[in-house]
């Protein structure tokens with residue numbers, strides 16, 4: 001499948017004028033002024049769906065080095081903050097030290113369009129791209145940057161599978177804006193008579209905030225929101241959703257403050273693709289990968305793809321390497337870092353699939369800590385915001401009389417038993433674990449090992465392991481990673497079992513304390529040799 005070499009003045013077609021396509025077209029045209037770069041965007045220049053995009057300060061270096069457009073846009077038109085707040089049961093707790101910025105997607109697209117035009121990209125708005133067969137004959141290279149429902153990807157995949165996988169989240173989300181200005185990233189949790197709803201809100205300009213609402217499917221049905229027909233243009237059921245959410249969140253944003261923009265309920269889809277190019281067609285951005293919006297990385301990943309792809313196209317045009325080598329290098333470089341973000345997004349997506357359970361069963365401070373510790377430990381949290389960690393530790397001591405790792409737990413089954421929350425797993429045989437605490441008290445309890453789940457991860461294995469849980473008493477949950485966490489949480493928060501989470505990693509103070517403070521388990525255990 002060797003692709004031809006690119007000359008020094010290649011003809012390049014870019015399908016899609018989202019952040020990925022516009023940035024790629026600009027960088028290529030700037031690196032290769034002799035190239036003819038044509039970008040097809042089916043929407044008009046001023047159309048932009050959705051509201052804001054949020055970026056973590058720490059992650060924009062590669063994009064800034066290629067072009068300061070995003071940094072300047074965030075500085076001149078965006079909003080910046082440091083603290084993330086969680087509001088639940090009328091309590092608000094914040095987590096500082098998380099530098100982030102946001103901008104209206106429309107503003108960012110406008111600046112990227114101006115940049116592309118300035119360097120001489122032929123921008124064709126209101127123009128659906130010609131069929132792929134025509135494009136690959138007429139152009140030396142075709143870039144599919146046409147987003148999550150990419151027709152370029154579908155066409156290539158129908159010729160020879162690209163190894164494209166979709167993992168559909170169970171939670172429902174809808175994307176609104178609001179004229180209420182949040183101070184920074186704010187997660188607002190409210191419970192209606194139908195169930196739990198949560199908002200991801202953040203300011204994107206001096207007039208508008210993004211307002212993404214999530215809920216679970218059962219709540220969504222109970223609230224009658226399944227009347228929504230996502231295949232139709234926005235209609236009365238969309239208006240009903242808006243009215244329902246405006247009422248539910250009236251205390252947080254004021255009345256009648258939501259702004260719709262083609263706002264439709266959906267389920268987030270995580271996409272992964274094995275092959276990102278074929279012949280003289282290459283894919284980037286949402287066409288080949290997505291990561292749950294709670295990690296705010298989709299736009300960043302698309303723009304980083306553009307940086308690497310533009311550099312490889314320039315190499316192919318100026319250094320004489322073959323197009324296939326250039327596109328292969330692009331795929332190799334970008335797949336590694338996209339994979340990292342997608343792995344980090346998995347626990348976050350999972351958190352949002354279960355947030356109703358956490359909100360109902362954990363007190364607001366523990367709930368806040370549980371949320372922020374879904375991907376980092378207590379030590380890292382203390383570096384970013386010592387105040388929050390001090391508050392959580394103090395609340396623990398007030399409730400339990402000693403620091404988390406030094407405290408004890410009482411169980412009341414046939415008789416009352418007390419044991420330390422930090423245990424050693426002495427043995428695990430025939431489904432029974434023998435444990436001993438630091439004072440030499442020994443405990444025996446059934447042990448269940450959570451299944452190993454490989455990405456793309458469904459949680460069906462956890463559901464069947466859950467059936468093995470005892471009805472009462474103490475249980476030990478072994479295994480690793482997210483499945484072990486989910487099973488321990490199901491045991492403790494849903495089945496009310498005294499839950500001991502076990503694994504070699506829990507020998508480390510950081511991991512052990514994080515599990516206890518977050519309420520993921522009542523106690524932790526590690527095998528003897530790892531201590």
Ligand SMILES: Cc1cc2nc3c(=O)[nH]c(=O)nc-3n(C[C@H](O)[C@H](O)[C@H](O)COP(=O)(O)OP(=O)(O)OC[C@H]3O[C@@H](n4cnc5c(N)ncnc54)[C@H](O)[C@@H]3O)c2cc1C
Pocket residue numbers: 015016017018019020021040041042043050052053054055127128129145146147148150151173175212284285286287293296297298299300301302
């Ligand atoms: C609820 C939600 C919240 C999000 N929040 C964030 C966030 O905070 N931060 C973040 O970084 N990302 C966020 N994202 C993700 C982000 O929106 C995308 O990852 C990003 O837009 C991807 O850019 P792209 O250029 O690959 O594709 P897109 O932005 O989807 O652009 C694709 C373009 O191709 C055009 N197109 C499609 N087919 C054709 C065709 N046949 N011919 C011509 N044009 C065509 C489309 O009109 C579109 O303009 C969020 C996503 C969702 C769903």
